[in-house]
Amino acid sequence: MSESPPATKAPVWHLYLLETAGGALYTGITTEVARRLAEHRAGRGAKALRGRGPLRLLHHEPVGSRGEALRLEAEIKRLSAARKWAWLAARQQAGADGYQEGRQGERMHPILDGIELVAFDLDGTLIDSVPDLALAVDAALADLDLPTAGEAKVRDWVGNGSLTLMERALRYALASSTPAGEADPSTDLRGGAVNPSLGATDAIPGIGPPLRSVPGASPVASPVASSEASPDSAVEIDSDLLTLAHAAFLAHYARAPAARTRLYPGVSEGLDALRARGMPLALITNKPSAFIAPILERFGLQGHFGLCLGGDSLPEKKPHPAPLLHAAAHFDVAPAACLMVGDSRHDIAAGKMAGFRTLAVPYGYNHGEPVRDSGPDGVVESLAELV
């Protein structure tokens, strides 16, 4: 595994064929099928395709150098429409190598048979982000003069987005610092509890400074609604306190979202190989979307995903199927031809509800439970096994 951006190598050019709404065929070449398709769909690609959508991706396959791809493209463009359809049918019938096989003819993992879009979870699947998450959680707790939690605990709290993460952290910290119901109600969080150095959070657009004061916030007050599993559901959290703690977490995390985060072994290999075969890739995480780009950039992965969705991108997040269905529609791929890859029961549940095939990795975070218990369609120890 390499953590640094991959060394520059000659890009692989792909040939692709699209069908317009009117049934016309369009042949093109690109180094990134998903990106080019998105450009055509957004009207930023070929003029000939503007206003001719919805566009359907019929076929794509890796060819090789730009020269080789140009030659094959020219050959196909010379064919009549009927001959193009015949070429396509023959190509697909024969296995055509296409994206299901590498250029050397090696097969990909059988879980990918018939798959046209792969969606990846981020935390616990591509990256081990707990060291940085735990630092930010603990810094936010310390700002509130609460006991810190440490990596081992935070590991079991990740997976439902940052607000639930902080809610679990507060519940733990309040339970360990004060017996439930006996906190001093006069505790005033509007004083010096929040670290005054917080505030310089322009590093990540969309993440503001933490709230310095929340009227009426106190460690134990009115309950906040939460149905999610919690380490100690007996401790109730005031919603203003949660808002304050969450803002502090975001500010701390924004300063260093990937300083101690690592890619898991096999991630670069798996993603590079899928991309080299022209497979469209999506990223669907419950993490706030503002953190996605800086983290992907840190690992040189920003070009891999044709679509990235965070926990705040849509009204619903995993385990709701909405982000997955949104990705399938974005790429114009039927859910049954999509694969969701993740480390937690939320990924598998969302995948099943969306009608995706599901693949689990056992090395991530799943609230301390084996992800196999969620009944994924497959499990791989490393994403390098995909190819």
Ligand SMILES: O=C(O)COP(=O)(O)O
């Ligand atoms: O922020 C989280 O809860 C983690 O999100 P993810 O596992 O969906 O990437």
Ligand SMILES: [Mg+2]
């Ligand atoms: Mg995850």
